[in-house]
Amino acid sequence: MSSGGLTAYSDGELVRRARLGDERAFGLLVQRYERAAYAVAYSVTGRHEDAEDGAQESFLVALERLDDCRNPEKFAGWLMTIVRNRSRNLVRREVLRETEPIPVAASSKTPTPERETELSELSEQLQEVLEDLPQVQREIVLLHDLEGWKHREIADRLGIPSGTVRSHLHFARKALRSALGGSSDEDGMRSIS
Amino acid sequence: MSGPEELEPTASDELGRDMELSSALGRLVDPATRDANYWLRFRAWVLESAARELARRRRVVDLTVGDVLTAWSRALVPTAIAASLAAALLLFQGPPGPTDVAIGLEELLSEGLEEEIFPAALEAAEDDAVTFAMERF
Numbered sequence: 577m578s579s580g581g582l583t584a585y586s587d588g589e590l591v592r593r594a595r596l597g598d599e600r601a602f603g604l605l606v607q608r609y610e611r612a613a614y615a616v617a618y619s620v621t622g623r624h625e626d627a628e629d630g631a632q633e634s635f636l637v638a639l640e641r642l643d644d645c646r647n648p649e650k651f652a653g654w655l656m657t658i659v660r661n662r663s664r665n666l667v668r669r670e671v672l673r674e675t676e677p678i679p680v681a682a683s684s685k686t687p688t689p690e691r692e693t694e695l696s697e698l699s700e701q702l703q704e705v706l707e708d709l710p711q712v713q714r715e716i717v718l719l720h721d722l723e724g725w726k727h728r729e730i731a732d733r734l735g736i737p738s739g740t741v742r743s744h745l746h747f748a749r750k751a752l753r754s755a756l757g758g759s760s761d762e763d764g765m766r767s768i769s
Numbered sequence: 770m771s772g773p774e775e776l777e778p779t780a781s782d783e784l785g786r787d788m789e790l791s792s793a794l795g796r797l798v799d800p801a802t803r804d805a806n807y808w809l810r811f812r813a814w815v816l817e818s819a820a821r822e823l824a825r826r827r828r829v830v831d832l833t834v835g836d837v838l839t840a841w842s843r844a845l846v847p848t849a850i851a852a853s854l855a856a857a858l859l860l861f862q863g864p865p866g867p868t869d870v871a872i873g874l875e876e877l878l879s880e881g882l883e884e885e886i887f888p889a890a891l892e893a894a895e896d897d898a899v900t901f902a903m904e905r906f
Contacts, residue, residue, distance in 0.1 A: 597827030599816065606815050610808055611799075618798055628800070628811070635815045639822050699797045706797070721791045722798060752790055 591648035594639065606635055609652055612723050613659045619714035620663035622707055630663035637662060653733040660715075698756070705755040709748055716741055717748035 583604065585593075593601035610631065617630035638655050645654050706714055715734075719725040727745070731738040800807040
């Protein structure tokens, strides 16, 4: 689907067009925020399947309620609130979808068995630390270090003071870095403080 | 872990993402690391599911701009034309002519009646005799 010349449009303009049923405008909003929505959903659910459900359904809910978005320029923050609430509901109701597991071998770069083991252990450790983080820290570190949102963007879009964003990011990174550092130990299983 | 506190931005914060951490998080979290077409399918699913709602919104817009105006015009335009014609007729009809106006009940009751039907007793007799009734057989 071509988005034509809409890519330069602001969120507000895309929202206004999507309200009129413009599929390209809505598609562009999805494209802009699909990763962030997934990251936020993942920060709540901690599971790929639920994060996928939460993010996808949130876009549909957002479209249905688009007229309630009082400030279209703040669409991202409004959407993330929907994603967060939707994902919490998913967790609360334990709506788990049966899906085919995605084979790790589908990756374009096939690592050696040793490297695969190392990456797997690292991922497990990282997953554990990520799960132990407060949800807001998980959300911020994923939006910042995974999606590349800047402090001010996160603060603006999530309605959190910029200093608080930096603070959360600092603690989240500190914990996650310890997991990354642990993988370089000889036994590869250093406990995470 | 202690609670969040306000910190001054560090150099690494201002420089942006921690690339090593970003890469590790990407491997862990980003579905596209395992499936290159993941986001295309994600988007396709969302847009396919949203098609009905988008179509409904387009219909509402069409209804607002087109059908509603047409529907209104169907009722309003003939009414407006009829009203303007009636107004024009009234305007060009000219001033109304003089009309007889009844000024009292008696005049109203006797208006248009022939004089013969008045009681004969009211007529003056030729011989000055009082006649209460004049009956003719």
